[in-house]
Amino acid sequence: MSAELSPGTERWARAAWTRVAEPDDPTAHDLIGRLSAGEALGAVLRGESWVPEALRLRVRGVDLDAMVRFATRQGWRLLIPGDPDWPTGLDQLAHPPVGLWVHGPADLAEVEAGAAAVVGSRACTAYGLGMAHDLGAGLSSRGYVVVSGAAFGIDRAAHEGCLSVHGTTVAVLAGGLDRPYPAGNADLIAGIARVGALVSEVAPGGAPTKSRFLKRNRLIATMTTGTVVVEAGLRSGSLNTATQAAEHGRPVGAVPGQVTSRASAGCHQAIRDGKAVLVTDVAEVLDLLGRMGLDAAPRPSGPTRPEDELPPQDREVLAVVPVRAASTVNAIAAHAGVTVAQAQASLARLEVVGAVVRVGDSWQQRPRRTGHH
Amino acid sequence: MSAELSPGTERWARAAWTRVAEPDDPTAHDLIGRLSAGEALGAVLRGESWVPEALRLRVRGVDLDAMVRFATRQGWRLLIPGDPDWPTGLDQLAHPPVGLWVHGPADLAEVEAGAAAVVGSRACTAYGLGMAHDLGAGLSSRGYVVVSGAAFGIDRAAHEGCLSVHGTTVAVLAGGLDRPYPAGNADLIAGIARVGALVSEVAPGGAPTKSRFLKRNRLIATMTTGTVVVEAGLRSGSLNTATQAAEHGRPVGAVPGQVTSRASAGCHQAIRDGKAVLVTDVAEVLDLLGRMGLDAAPRPSGPTRPEDELPPQDREVLAVVPVRAASTVNAIAAHAGVTVAQAQASLARLEVVGAVVRVGDSWQQRPRRTGHH
Numbered sequence: 001m002s003a004e005l006s007p008g009t010e011r012w013a014r015a016a017w018t019r020v021a022e023p024d025d026p027t028a029h030d031l032i033g034r035l036s037a038g039e040a041l042g043a044v045l046r047g048e049s050w051v052p053e054a055l056r057l058r059v060r061g062v063d064l065d066a067m068v069r070f071a072t073r074q075g076w077r078l079l080i081p082g083d084p085d086w087p088t089g090l091d092q093l094a095h096p097p098v099g100l101w102v103h104g105p106a107d108l109a110e111v112e113a114g115a116a117a118v119v120g121s122r123a124c125t126a127y128g129l130g131m132a133h134d135l136g137a138g139l140s141s142r143g144y145v146v147v148s149g150a151a152f153g154i155d156r157a158a159h160e161g162c163l164s165v166h167g168t169t170v171a172v173l174a175g176g177l178d179r180p181y182p183a184g185n186a187d188l189i190a191g192i193a194r195v196g197a198l199v200s201e202v203a204p205g206g207a208p209t210k211s212r213f214l215k216r217n218r219l220i221a222t223m224t225t226g227t228v229v230v231e232a233g234l235r236s237g238s239l240n241t242a243t244q245a246a247e248h249g250r251p252v253g254a255v256p257g258q259v260t261s262r263a264s265a266g267c268h269q270a271i272r273d274g275k276a277v278l279v280t281d282v283a284e285v286l287d288l289l290g291r292m293g294l295d296a297a298p299r300p301s302g303p304t305r306p307e308d309e310l311p312p313q314d315r316e317v318l319a320v321v322p323v324r325a326a327s328t329v330n331a332i333a334a335h336a337g338v339t340v341a342q343a344q345a346s347l348a349r350l351e352v353v354g355a356v357v358r359v360g361d362s363w364q365q366r367p368r369r370t371g372h373h
Numbered sequence: 374m375s376a377e378l379s380p381g382t383e384r385w386a387r388a389a390w391t392r393v394a395e396p397d398d399p400t401a402h403d404l405i406g407r408l409s410a411g412e413a414l415g416a417v418l419r420g421e422s423w424v425p426e427a428l429r430l431r432v433r434g435v436d437l438d439a440m441v442r443f444a445t446r447q448g449w450r451l452l453i454p455g456d457p458d459w460p461t462g463l464d465q466l467a468h469p470p471v472g473l474w475v476h477g478p479a480d481l482a483e484v485e486a487g488a489a490a491v492v493g494s495r496a497c498t499a500y501g502l503g504m505a506h507d508l509g510a511g512l513s514s515r516g517y518v519v520v521s522g523a524a525f526g527i528d529r530a531a532h533e534g535c536l537s538v539h540g541t542t543v544a545v546l547a548g549g550l551d552r553p554y555p556a557g558n559a560d561l562i563a564g565i566a567r568v569g570a571l572v573s574e575v576a577p578g579g580a581p582t583k584s585r586f587l588k589r590n591r592l593i594a595t596m597t598t599g600t601v602v603v604e605a606g607l608r609s610g611s612l613n614t615a616t617q618a619a620e621h622g623r624p625v626g627a628v629p630g631q632v633t634s635r636a637s638a639g640c641h642q643a644i645r646d647g648k649a650v651l652v653t654d655v656a657e658v659l660d661l662l663g664r665m666g667l668d669a670a671p672r673p674s675g676p677t678r679p680e681d682e683l684p685p686q687d688r689e690v691l692a693v694v695p696v697r698a699a700s701t702v703n704a705i706a707a708h709a710g711v712t713v714a715q716a717q718a719s720l721a722r723l724e725v726v727g728a729v730v731r732v733g734d735s736w737q738q739r740p741r742r743t744g745h746h
Contacts, residue, residue, distance in 0.1 A: 121611050124466070127631055127633070130633075131632065194399050255632060256629030256630065256631075256632065256637075256641060256644075256651070257628055257629065257630070257631055257632075258500055258629075258631055259504065259628060259629065259630075259653035259654065260503075260731065265653070266631075268629060268651055270651050270654075271629075271644065271651045272650065272651050272652075272657070277645065278629070278641055278644045278651065279645075280632035280638070281632065284645070359633075359635070
C-alpha cells in the first residue's frame with residue numbers, strides 16, 4: 001500500500017489532506033467531495049481565490065512531500081475510504097476522516113467483524129482498572145477487537161487486558177503517530193504498535209490538542225460495534241465518546257460502582273438518563289453488542305461447556321473450585337495438585353472464559369446459566 | 374380505640390379474622406366482603422356447612438376472645454379499613470389486610486403524607502449498611518416515614534438511620550407483634566415500638582412463616598410511596614417487595630454497587646430489567662418518590678440555605694469543612710475549636726442535610742446545586 005503513496009495519486013492527496021485540514025473540517029470535506037482529494041489539494045496549493053483563506057494559510061511553508069516520505073519510512077500506511085480494511089462505520093460520520101494513518105500489523109478488517117470500545121477516566125479506581133482489564137480480556141477472548149484511546153487509567157487497562165490474552169487491540173490517537181500521548185504510556189503505545197494497531201486521522205507531526213481529542217472520540221465511537229464506559233467522572237471525556245456512539249446508533253454500556261465513588265458518577269448518570277445500559281460482566285456486554293456483532297452469528301446448537309475446550313491443567317483446577325462457596329488460591333492449588341502460580345494462571349484463564357468468578361480474595365465457579373453464556 | 378375491641382363489634386370480628394385467616398386469603402376476603410366481618414365470623418364459628426372446611430378447622434380449639442384481650446392488655450390497637458389512620462395504599466391490594474395490629478406511638482396517618490420503603494438483603498456489605506443508614510436518615514429528615522421489615526442487614530440500618538434523626542419509622546412484621554423476628558433484632562424492634570410503630574396483619578401468637586414473609590412484603594410495597602432496594606442478592610426477598618411495589622404502580626429505586634459484589638447483583642438486575650431506577654443519593658430518591666410524595670408540594674421560593682437552620686456548633690464545623698478538598702475529622706475539630714466527638718456528631722448531622730459529603734475517611738462540603746436539592 002505504501003507503494004501507492006506516490007505524488008499524483010488520490011491516496012497521496014488524502015495523506016496530504018490529513019496535514020492540511022483539521023479532523024471533522026466541513027470545508028475540506030465539502031471540497032474533496034465536490035472535486036477529488038487531488039483536485040481540491042491542487043486548488044489549495046495554487047492558492048486559488050475561491051479556496052477559503054484558512055485552508056490556504058495552512059499549507060504555507062509546509063513540505064507535504066517530506067511528511068509523506070517520513071511516514072512511509074516509518075512503515076506507516078494510509079487507509080482511505082473504500083479500502084478493503086477501511087472501517088466502514090466511519091462512513092456514518094458527517095465528515096469521515098480523509099484518511100487513517102495506521103501503525104501496526106493488525107488488519108483493520110477485523111474491526112468489521114466486531115469491535116468494542118472500552119473507555120473511561122484517567123482518574124479511576126483499582127476496581128475500575130480490574131473491570132477494564134477483565135472486559136478487555138473477555139471481549140478479546142470472544143473475538144472482539146478492543147478499541148480505546150491509550151490514555152492513563154481505564155483505557156490503558158482495557159488495552160492491557162486485551163494484550164494479556166494476545167487479542168487485537170487498536171489505540172486511536174489524537175495526535176500524529178509520532179506523537180504518542182501520554183508520554184507515560186509510551187511503552188504501552190509501542191507495544192500496541194507491535195501487535196495491534198495505532199490509528200490517527202492526524203498527519204505525523206500533529207500535536208494531540210484538546211479539540212483533536214474530542215474529534216478522536218467520534219472515531220472510537222463509530223469504528224466499533226458499541227461502547228462500554230467502565231468508570232467516568234461527571235465531566236469525563238469518555239462520556240463524550242459514549243454520547244457520540246449513541247448518536248450514531250451504537251449500543252452503550254456503563255459499569256456501575258459504589259455511589260460513594262466519584263469515578264462512577266458519570267456511569268450512573270448515563271444509566272439514569274437512559275444513555276447507557278448497566279452492564280456487569282462480559283456476557284452482558286456481549287448481549288449489548290450482539291445486536292450488530294458476533295453474537296448475531298449462528299451458534300452451535302448442541303450442548304457445549306466452555307471447559308470442554310480447556311487445557312488439562314485448567315480443567316483440573318476448575319474441578320476443585322467450589323460451586324456454592326469460595327476457596328482461596330492456596331486451597332485450590334493444594335486440592336488440584338498444582339503450584340500456586342499454576343493455579344493463579346489457570347484461574348485467570350478460567351475467569352476470562354467465564355467459568356469462575358472472584359469473591360474477594362477467593363474463587364468460586366460461576367453459576368451455570370441456560371443459553372449461550 | 375381499644376375500647377371498641379369488645380365482642381360483637383365489627384372491629385372485634387376483624388381482630389378475630391387476623392387469627393382465623395391467613396394473610397391474602399381470597400376466601401376470607403370474599404366472605405367478609407359479601408357478608409360482614411361479624412356475620413362471616415359467626416358462620417365460621419357455627420360451622421355452617423357452606424363455610425369452606427379449611428376455615429372451620431382453623432377456629433377449632435382457638436380462644437379468639439383471649440387473644441384479643443391479650444393484645445389489648447399489651448396496649449396494641451387494631452386498625453381497620455376506613456379508620457382515619459388506615460394506610461389507604463393497602464386498599465389497592467387484591468386482598469387487603471382484614472386489620473392491622475399496631476404497637477407504638479406513631480400515627481400511621483403520617484404514612485399518607487409520604488412513606489418510603491427502604492429494603493435489602495440480610496447478606497449485605499458495610500457499603501450497603503452505610504447507604505441504608507444514610508437513606509433512612511436523609512428521607513426521614515425530608516419528612517418521609519421510613520418503612521422496612523426489621524430484618525438483619527439493610528432493613529436494620531434503614532430503621533436505625535431514621536431513628537438516628539428522631540424520625541418516624543415503621544417495621545412491618547411477618548408474625549404476631551409478640552413474635553419479634555429475628556430475635557437478634559429484639560432490641561431494635563423494641564426501640565421502634567417505643568418511638569415508631571410495629572405493624573402486622575397476623576394475630577398475636579402467629580409465627581413468622583416463610584409464606585407470611587412474602588405476604589408481608591406486599592404491605593411494605595403498598596403502604597409506601599415508593600421502594601428503594603439498597604443491596605439485594607439475586608434471590609433476595611427484597612426484590613419481591615420491589616416487584617410488588619412496581620406491580621402496584623409505585624416507583625422503585627435501586628442503589629448500584631461494585632459488580633464484583635454479590636450483594637448488589639439483584640439491584641443491577643432490577644435496573645437492567647427496567648424494574649428499578651438507579652439511585653445514588655437522597656436527592657435522587659426524592660425525585661423518584663416526588664411523583665406522588667411530598668416533593669410535589671409547593672416549596673418556599675426564596676433562597677434558603679440548609680445551614681441557616683443549623684445549631685451554632687454545626688455551623689462552626691461546616692465553616693471549616695473545605696469546599697475543594699477533604700479534611701479529616703481531627704483537622705476539622707481542631708479548626709472549629711470543638712472536640713473530635715462533637716465534630717463527628719456535627720458532621721453526621723450535616724451529612725444528613727446534605728451540606729457535607731464523606732470522601733473516604735475525610736469530609737468535604739457538598740457542591741451547591743441550583744434548585745431545591
